[in-house]
Amino acid sequence: MSETTVTIKYGKGYDDTWAVFRGSASEIRADIMEFFGMDPATQAGLSLSSIVTNATQIAHGKALIATALGATVVEETASEPAKPTNDPWAAASAAQSGASPSSASVAEPKKEDPNAWILGEIEKQTTVDGVKRLWANNQAFFSDPAVMAAWKAKGKALKEAGA
Template sequence: MKADQAELVTSYPDGAIGVTIKYGKGYEDTWVVFRGSVRQVRELICDYFGFECKDETDLSLSALVVNATNLAHGKGNVASILDARVVSETPAQASADDPWATASASKPEQPTGNASAWILGEIEKQTSIADLQKLWAANQAMFSDPAVMTAYKARGRALKNG
């Protein structure tokens, strides 16, 4: 962590710790303080920032604080630099007589149990290495699946050998 990103960690006589996460560099910027045992602070940070704690259990508290700090700084920058405002993270209940609101609030269904099925199909559709590379650049997160990366490399070889 850079010196200007270092967060204040305080130890208390009762064994509790305190973690302060700031949204910016200045004293006037928003900040939040979490106090309790390591486990309590971890749970408070996860809850406050909306992290799924089950996804964060492999992280040390220090790493979790870095992730939370990065998120806080990002939100702080968006708010101050772009003069943006945070809106509700929970979609409003759709009115029964508003089909557009209902459609916006619904989550699309996955056609198969394979979350990578779409990208695998797109890889096979590519007709040039340049298009294949563009597909990768636009969907990098999906390439963490080893099956997707294997299909990508195989398609690249097939296109190269033409």
Template sequence: MKADQAELVTSYADGTIGVTIKYGKSYEDTWAVFRGTVRQVRELICDYFGFECKDETGLSLSDLVVNATNLAHGKGNIASILDARVISETPAQAPADDPWAAASATKPEQTSDNKSAWILGEIEKAPSIDELKKLWAANQAMFADPAVMAAYKARGSALKNG
């Protein structure tokens, strides 16, 4: 970790620690301070930065702080350099009479439970035998399905004769 990225870790007499993660290099930049036991600080950092704690449990607290620091620095840079701002993941309520909002709020209906539907569609769209071969090379496991292999052979034949 570079010296300017080093974060402040403080040990207290009561056995707790404090971790300070800065969003930038200057004193005026935002800081996030976490205090508690190592486990509490880990959970606080995960919650604060939106990390899935189960994904972070294999990391040491030091590694978790590095990941959080990188995220904080990235957000800080985006905000200061690009004059950007963070927006909510949930969109603001659109007016009730907005047909575009109503259309985008509806979820597409699942047309098939067939796990091979995607590859079958790609096989059908393949414009050449070379593209068909590339599709097979990149997705070999999907070709264990007899229906996929049959579609592959049929498309290859159609391209060869067409």
């Protein structure tokens, strides 16, 4: 198999940081996920192109945070990110469902669909322009075929309704 080269830039300028990966597609896939700290389970089933797109989003986000906010990277650990103990979103969801907010924050967090949020946002849209904006602002979610199918169905339904 031939060697492939993938370059991911952190910005548009020549002086911006670049990350270059060379090797077979499977080697590059593994290298990119390791380099950007991506969880292989969340990237399972994605093409190399989709993984490059996700990694580019990470690179651009880090560059933007560094340039716009003057932030610097601090120690990165391999451990799982801290889970919020008093999550306002969980409390709001619990309040809507009739449960007490305190029981929602005390309960063990459930493993939920990573696309639940975007699927809910797609469903909330009332105009074709809203659906288009949602896609433009959240492209990383749309590499999942189920999300893309829901988005297309919502857009089609809104278009037929004249919204």
